[in-house]
Amino acid sequence: MKRREFIKNTGLGAGGILTVGSVATILAACNKNNMMNGNGMNMGGQAVPVTEGDFSRLLPVPNTVTGTAALTAQATTANINGSNISVLGYQANGILGPTIRANSGINTNINFQNSLSEKTNIHWHGLKIPANMDGHPEALVNPGSSFNYQFNINQRAGLNWYHPHPDGATARQAFQGLAGLFIINDAEEAALNLPSGIYEIPLVIQDKRLTSSGITYNPSMGEVMSGYMGETIIVNGEASPYTEVATKFYRLRILNGSNARIYNLALSNNADLIIIGNDGGLLKNPVSAKNILLAPGERLDVLVNFAGATLGAQIFLESRMYDNGGTSQGKQGFKIMKFKVTQTVSDSFIVPASLSAVNTIPASSSSKTRNFVINAMQMTSGMNMTGIHRINDKTYDKNRIDETVAANATEIWVFDNSQGDEPHPMHLHGVHFQVLERNGGRAQLTASESGWKDTVLVMPRETVKIIIPFSTLAGVFVFHCHNLEHEDDGMMLQYQLT
Numbered sequence: 049m050k051r052r053e054f055i056k057n058t059g060l061g062a063g064g065i066l067t068v069g070s071v072a073t074i075l076a077a078c079n080k081n082n083m084m085n086g087n088g089m090n091m092g093g094q095a096v097p098v099t100e101g102d103f104s105r106l107l108p109v110p111n112t113v114t115g116t117a118a119l120t121a122q123a124t125t126a127n128i129n130g131s132n133i134s135v136l137g138y139q140a141n142g143i144l145g146p147t148i149r150a151n152s153g154i155n156t157n158i159n160f161q162n163s164l165s166e167k168t169n170i171h172w173h174g175l176k177i178p179a180n181m182d183g184h185p186e187a188l189v190n191p192g193s194s195f196n197y198q199f200n201i202n203q204r205a206g207l208n209w210y211h212p213h214p215d216g217a218t219a220r221q222a223f224q225g226l227a228g229l230f231i232i233n234d235a236e237e238a239a240l241n242l243p244s245g246i247y248e249i250p251l252v253i254q255d256k257r258l259t260s261s262g263i264t265y266n267p268s269m270g271e272v273m274s275g276y277m278g279e280t281i282i283v284n285g286e287a288s289p290y291t292e293v294a295t296k297f298y299r300l301r302i303l304n305g306s307n308a309r310i311y312n313l314a315l316s317n318n319a320d321l322i323i324i325g326n327d328g329g330l331l332k333n334p335v336s337a338k339n340i341l342l343a344p345g346e347r348l349d350v351l352v353n354f355a356g357a358t359l360g361a362q363i364f365l366e367s368r369m370y371d372n373g374g375t376s377q378g379k380q381g382f383k384i385m386k387f388k389v390t391q392t393v394s395d396s397f398i399v400p401a402s403l404s405a406v407n408t409i410p411a412s413s414s415s416k417t418r419n420f421v422i423n424a425m426q427m428t429s430g431m432n433m434t435g436i437h438r439i440n441d442k443t444y445d446k447n448r449i450d451e452t453v454a455a456n457a458t459e460i461w462v463f464d465n466s467q468g469d470e471p472h473p474m475h476l477h478g479v480h481f482q483v484l485e486r487n488g489g490r491a492q493l494t495a496s497e498s499g500w501k502d503t504v505l506v507m508p509r510e511t512v513k514i515i516i517p518f519s520t521l522a523g524v525f526v527f528h529c530h531n532l533e534h535e536d537d538g539m540m541l542q543y544q545l546t
């Protein structure tokens with residue numbers, strides 16, 4: 049069932065119209081779910097508290113395939129936290145699909161088989177590819193059918209990922225397990241001799257709601273507002289895992305593959321996170337931070353030096369509390385995974401002072417500015433309970449093109465959450481962009497927001513301005529909030545590149 053239909057069917061009034069009586073119902077439900085936050089009515093519920101495990105299970109690393117691969121979306125099982133549970137996967141046994149690793153310039157041929165009992169597709173998040181290969185919410189593969197995703201990789205090195213994108217079912221399918229990494233390599237990156245092999249560790253961080261038999265996905269009204277969160281943090285498909293490390297530099301390739309949860313990543317020994325890349329690949333220069341926010345859909349490429357650690361030391365990757373702008377998240381700190389230092393080695397690696405040629409796009413090169421007010425409708429009697437999350441007061445309509453953009457144009461897009469009370473990580477398909485400025489709220493760019501991005505976090509009270517050099521890939525693409533409950537609730541519009 050689609051999210052918006054689901055909401056219609058939750059008894060909130062005939063035809064989805066909210067009556068005065070059902071306001072009382074919602075308020076009662078809100079109270080039950082602890083949705084009052086001290087500032088009065090807050091329709092975004094409290095984040096589900098995280099329950100840490102014991103960090104006794106080994107961190108799995110997804111298997112790697114090339115750009116010529118076969119993926120089968122299927123119901124399968126995964127062993128998480130010692131239990132074999134039902135999940136969805138892009139391969140048998142386990143929750144993550146294989147990591148696709150390919151050199152820039154190659155042509156992919158990915159044979160996708162849909163063995164689910166419902167429609168699905170694949171969106172290649174971060175890849176600048178033609179619209180008909182991009183996994184548009186209406187470009188679906190029927191159950192029992194297959195589709196060949198073929199495209200040229202025409203972009204720089206970076207950590208991308210793939211996940212389903214069917215309108216109204218993206219959040220559920222992704223939460224049930226459908227996701228995988230897509231790493232692009234190129235010569236510029238190779239020349240840096242960054243830590244590689246076992247010293248380059250992909251980390252897909254997700255929160256799940258686990259039972260002894262599977263993953264629960266049944267968001268309440270409040271959880272459509274806040275986004276659906278889980279009590280168990282898994283990394284690469286295992287709950288609270290550990291990995292053994294040597295006293296040297298590691299390269300951590302981190303994806304926040306959660307539906308809604310934002311992490312404030314830090315190391316428990318307060319060591320530097322040396323940020324070398326983000327969504328769109330390498331930064332121009334490395335920048336060190338003690339902690340960094342990572343919203344759903346965003347990626348981080350980080351160097352961590354365990355050289356100073358003593359043998360036997362236990363260092364945790366954790367999420368720290370953060371100023372949440374009055375929203376439900378950020379009020380709890382928790383550990384995500386453990387690094388156990390088990391080997392002393394010598395390491396001659398030196399962090400390169402300069403990483404990549406990143407040209408700053410001047411604001412003056414923009415030919416047009418588009419403004420997007422992003423927020424949730426205020427609760428009033430008589431309002432329609434479907435499509436609460438909106439962009440310019442609109443929800444997703446497959447039959448409507450919201451923005452028409454000329455091929456090769458450079459434009460400034462402004463995401464205005466100044467009146468909103470929820471975080472919205474905004475993602476554009478088909479492009480990489482640069483973040484120009486953030487006003488209100490945090491009022492500045494973070495250490496990981498230089499270089500190229502495809503998803504940018506807009507916290508409550510913030511207005512964020514980005515600059516986008518569009519390509520010549522004519523076609524219809526979507527842009528949306530990557531809180532997947534918001535997205536399935538309709539917080540997604542279409543732009544057509546002509």
Ligand code: C2O
Pocket residue numbers: 171173211213345475477526528530
């Ligand atoms: Cu990862 Cu349309 O999103």
Ligand code: CU
Pocket residue numbers: 437470471472473529530531534535539
């Ligand atoms: Cu949102």
